[in-house]
Amino acid sequence: MLDIVFAGLVIGAEHAGFQTSGPPEVCYLTEPRHGAAVDIEARIPVISDAPRLTSGLARRPGGKVAHVCHEGPYEDIADACNALYVWVHRAGYEVVGSPAEVYLAGPADTSRPEDYLTEVVVPVRRCRLPPAG
Template identity: 55%
Template sequence: MSYAVNFKEVEPSTVLCSRMSVPADRVPEAVRSAVVDLAGRAYDIDLSTCGAPDVTYFNGFQPGRTVEIETSLPVIEKPGRHDSDILTRRPGGLVAHVFHKGPYDDIRDAYDALLIRVHDAGYDLAGHPTETYLIGPWDTAGTEDYLTEISVPVRKPAVG
């Protein structure tokens, strides 16, 4: 499969999030459970969701190892409320991103294309990769219909 990797500026956002360490083979179950939990928390505290759930991988994804992940759900803050103890504010900035259509088992090629393009364009990685599940298991039964955006913060290297 051919992947078109692009760069874009993302706006700051506010999310509910859940960070955990899980065995690599349990990540899909942990993410599904976290998304349900986050949606329930948003409902319980009367916050509207405003985007697809995502997962940031802090130490890579290697079979047989424990993976540190943070599952997030974008929400709309309500003026005058002070939910800073449960909300995380993400900074905006430049990211490299690519879309992967199909099962998660095939996503490695999208990551490879992303990293090659970042390197070839002369950027440095400036954060951890995030998968945003635009169409996932809660939307469709067919894995061939999954649509995942992979993004990673980047920056131009310092000159000097």
């Protein structure tokens, strides 16, 4: 399903005169829970010299992120995500925005799910208080 969404984004970007400039990604706007619907934002990075942003385009602010790469099927990504959140807490950071998955290699690149490569990214900042425990 996401492949269709990403293909539409690429076609729309090219039709508007933009050049795509990186792998597709999904930002989770609500927390993923087993069996529950989740709100997402599908994204395709583009190169833009436009002085004003048009509908559907957004500039992302810079900042610190914590990230981890998961190799393998999407169904197995939970362990990588959990390890990332544990590291964030232990390293004295807190999550300050929505997590995203960047699809570095997926079904469009390989027929073998064990070869999928997904980067999980979360925006972070230093905690004001030291972590407990």
